[in-house]
Amino acid sequence: MKNPLDYTGKVALVTGAASGMGLAAAQAFADAGAAVVLADYRVDVVEAEAEKLRAAGHKALGVACDVSDDSQVAAAVERTVAEFGRLDAAFNNAGVMAKIAHTAESTRQEWDRVTGVNLGGVWSCLKYELQQMEKQGSGAIVNNASVGALTGNPGIPSYIASKHGVTGLTRTAALEYVKKGIRVNAINPGLIDTDIGRAVVEGDEEAYQEMEKHVPMGRAGRPEEIA
Template sequence: MLTTHRFTEKVVFVTGAASGIGRAAALAFSAEGARVAIADRTEATLEHLRAEIEAAGGEVLAIRCDVSLPEEVEAAIAGTVERFGRLDCAFNNAGVENRATPVHEIELDEWDRILDINLRGTFLCMKYELAQMVRQGGGVVVNTSSGAGIRGVAGGAAYAASKHAIIGLTRSAALDYARKNIRVNAILPGNIETPMMDRFTGGDVQKAIDLEPVGRLGKPEEIAEAVLWMCSDLGGFVTGAATVIDGGWSL
């Protein structure tokens, strides 16, 4: 990835930051000068990331946060603003996969778990992020949907439903805030080389590779680069977009 200084003095908030796409994005934002607030439920790996960013000379705030809990999300945004003074970009990436199950066998607790984290969590983050951006006069939000947000996935109804809904949420918010100097977009990753993919395939990632027309999994850094572009001035005319980055999987 080409390192520039697109985000010098910018403040960026990243959820699901402890691993995978979130981790790659946090590192990329920091490398380009951003002050980064990293949020995740997994404290140990979050602390490893904090130490890595600091060792590279970055300024970082690590926040343990369950995005499904409004009080924790509100506190995370408030803590970010208290530490850094503002919020320029937010990458709402926290999410979980479901256990592969046909619809009639999905337990209600499992349905609620997926929707609470993936959809409710994205909404809660947006609620408090956008309120801050309105107060300060602008900002950018990027949400993680999925290739499963535009197609069906056998055994993945809960996950696909949550990711379809994120696109609708993103596009509606883009219209709500278009004249307030706030852009809202979504990325739709395909099969990416992350711990989530390992869990979903039971360690047999070749099954996911076989689904990709390009013959490989995507890299977290490739998704992160798209997020940075959306948040940069070069993406300044983009809002309400649902950008597919999936190696042709959804075609």
Template structure:
């Protein structure tokens, strides 16, 4: 792949760490101007700076996707800085506190849904009109294999990720005739800080997660970034309303 996103402007939420940070770098290497949005100021600014130091174009914007004003300003800043918005990787998300449906607290439910689902709705609410102005665009929303199957003990997370798929399909149908493509990306167990928080770095817990996939390993952020890149590029020009699973075979069992 070379210059798959040349002269495109890409917005990445959750761009200061994990999959988002790796994706931001991948998009920049393919010729895109990248806007990274996150609540982690120092980390996000360093990633944007490193992209610029390598000859790319990047800008960090502080944005909390649970605040509609932040989301609106994030998109406005992108367009003011680079003149347009062509692609968005709506990647910001959190894991939820473990506990079954009865044990799940109101606070856990609200936080998980507000970040993982409502945040993506707000992102699209402001991204899509800007894309329409310039003839179309591509949106990739981060779901999960938890959007395809259930994981007992994570009701809020599973509900939020199922919701992302439904929301993505709906938007894809609504704006297909305006050249807006919307897809959901469903990673399996990817070795990021989120997984480290769940396993507490315990070798046995990590091994159990890796063995959940028929390929016998966790995925890497780079593998998910390349998948998001493909969905944002013209290489996937006839793909919309799809939930693409990248999980080492987990949900095929």
């Protein structure tokens, strides 16, 4: 799908860029003319994907970034600015799915793991992205929440809570920085055909197909449809 936006001369940072919606967004930014930084803890994957983009004539860089580590997020933003001079757009997409367990059976370890990436990671990304964009006086950030941020879903309490948190954090940051020329928004995708989307049913293909039946268009969305 051709991106109708022109990002020529702009610089974009995408987290969770090794696969799924993150990789699709990185490709869309590149196709629109942006220099794009692909950030993911799977650094070998994003370096390879960045090389593919460069081979196609785009400006791209792959960087290591575990968003649950504040110092790695800071380093990713610093590397972006060092390489390309600024940061105009960011897609805070990195996330993990919770292991299936009802609230009373869930563990503190799992709670910390999921919220650390899904909510803490978005907070860290916003913190350092906003610092840079405030210096520039402009920028746009999109956080990847979930349809789960609008409702509840039994069996994945840490995931649902983390995504509700992303929505609240997005609204707060949007109000804080709107007068400084920076826009902060969130998207709430439903079932998308990604590793995380399939992790909900832990590899059960029949269960996945059953989930697709509840999607109005009869199938899971595709990553490029979100990008």
